Amino acid sequence: MNGIFSKFTSPSDHLGIDIGTTSIKIAEVGLEKGVVTLKNYALFETLGHLERSNTALQTSTLKLFEDEIASYLRLIIRRAGFNAREAIVSIPAFQAFTTILDLPQMSQEDADRTIRFKAEQYIPLPINSVALDWVKVGEKLMDGIKTDQYFLISYPNEVIEHYKKIFNLVGLSLFSLELEGVSLARLLGSDQKPALIIDLGSRSTSLLAVKDGSLRLMSQTDYAGSSLTVSLASGLGINVRRAEDLKRQKGLSGLDNPADRELSTQMLPILSVILGEAKRLRERFESAYSLPIGQIILTGNGANLIGLEKYIGRELGLEVHRANPWQSIALREDLSPLSSELGASLSVALGLTAKYFK
Ligand SMILES: Nc1ncnc2c1ncn2[C@@H]1O[C@H](COP(=O)(O)OP(=O)(O)OP(=O)(O)O)[C@@H](O)[C@H]1O
Numbered sequence: 100m101n102g103i104f105s106k107f108t109s110p111s112d113h114l115g116i117d118i119g120t121t122s123i124k125i126a127e128v129g130l131e132k133g134v135v136t137l138k139n140y141a142l143f144e145t146l147g148h149l150e151r152s153n154t155a156l157q158t159s160t161l162k163l164f165e166d167e168i169a170s171y172l173r174l175i176i177r178r179a180g181f182n183a184r185e186a187i188v189s190i191p192a193f194q195a196f197t198t199i200l201d202l203p204q205m206s207q208e209d210a211d212r213t214i215r216f217k218a219e220q221y222i223p224l225p226i227n228s229v230a231l232d233w234v235k236v237g238e239k240l241m242d243g244i245k246t247d248q249y250f251l252i253s254y255p256n257e258v259i260e261h262y263k264k265i266f267n268l269v270g271l272s273l274f275s276l277e278l279e280g281v282s283l284a285r286l287l288g289s290d291q292k293p294a295l296i297i298d299l300g301s302r303s304t305s306l307l308a309v310k311d312g313s314l315r316l317m318s319q320t321d322y323a324g325s326s327l328t329v330s331l332a333s334g335l336g337i338n339v340r341r342a343e344d345l346k347r348q349k350g351l352s353g354l355d356n357p358a359d360r361e362l363s364t365q366m367l368p369i370l371s372v373i374l375g376e377a378k379r380l381r382e383r384f385e386s387a388y389s390l391p392i393g394q395i396i397l398t399g400n401g402a403n404l405i406g407l408e409k410y411i412g413r414e415l416g417l418e419v420h421r422a423n424p425w426q427s428i429a430l431r432e433d434l435s436p437l438s439s440e441l442g443a444s445l446s447v448a449l450g451l452t453a454k455y456f457k
């Protein structure tokens with residue numbers, strides 16, 4: 100096997116855990132005959148949020164949900180029969196703050212010190228209340244001076260404590276935490292062509308500009324899968340459960356089929372906000388890195404919307420692919436009929452574990 104999984108540093112199985120606003124996705128990954136393999140997985144979705152907006156699993160008020168998430172996790176782990184006891188968890192974009200820093204070229208040691216010192220100017224929270232992480236993402240010539248670009252991520256300590264508490268309650272050892280965009284970039288963004296990854300979730304859509312397997316720029320909008328359902332419900336005068344079913348059954352197929360045109364066109368205003376965000380991020384990336392975005396990669400369960408690839412391809416004039424993590428992680432043969440859907444659902448969870456099989 101080539102690419103990011105050609106070597107491994109940790110032979111034991113790991114759980115990659117992605118706790119979204121309305122779902123929990125877990126991938127158990129380990130070596131099978133020397134090949135990195137998805138050994139087991141679980142997808143858990145709550146539908147209560149469709150009627151009651153206060154039933155999301157993740158919100159910015161962290162405390163409310165620790166016990167609830169822990170009890171869901173316990174149940175899922177028991178049902179799925181996972182064996183691994185070491186977990187890596189993703190942190191959603193809305194719980195982290197990211198920025199790009201340009202520094203004149205200097206030794207790594209000096210750069211580390213400078214970043215820690217400069218971070219204070221960029222982060223909207225007191226520096227002693229956050230954990231910092233950074234990675235060099237490129238070089239640039241500014242006014243004749245060579246500079247290094249760093250991608251800086253800060254997580255409030257409170258967020259880290261929140262996850263530690265949950266995993267203590269569940270009895271799993273929390274091996275590490277990672278921004279979900281970083282995991283997606285590692286897993287899906289190592290192609291030669293820079294890509295824009297669109298992660299269409301329930302309450303938010305994350306947009307990531309990635310190059311060489313690392314995250315370069317990121318943005319986000321609150322327009323996502325739930326907004327599509329709500330706009331269908333109000334446009335067609337139906338309840339949200341019915342709208343959710345119709346969204347999944349018909350998607351955008353009505354754009355090519357007059358019988359369902361009314362249904363599909365109800366969702367276009369929301370999609371055009373998401374694509375507006377994608378266009379802005381593309382422009383920012385192209386001007387910052389002087390390189391064209393060459394492709395769009397769709398992930399998240401919202402990316403299962405029928406006809407979405409074709410629609411986005413037409414609107415943005417770029418090739419569009421659905422996430423395909425199976426180039427780097429083997430899938431059990433009996434699961435191969437599900438490869439496309441599982442790829443979109445599990446990419447964050449798989450990307451988390453990928454780091455440990457480099
Ligand atoms: N077949 C389908 N067609 C269209 N949309 C779908 C389909 N299956 C699931 N969805 C939508 O996917 C969304 C959930 O996506 P996902 O599970 O990635 O969200 P999440 O990770 O929990 O949320 P977030 O990333 O916002 O925190 C829901 O809005 C759901 O309606």
Ligand SMILES: [Mg+2]
Binds near residue numbers: 119120300301399
């Ligand atoms: Mg998600």
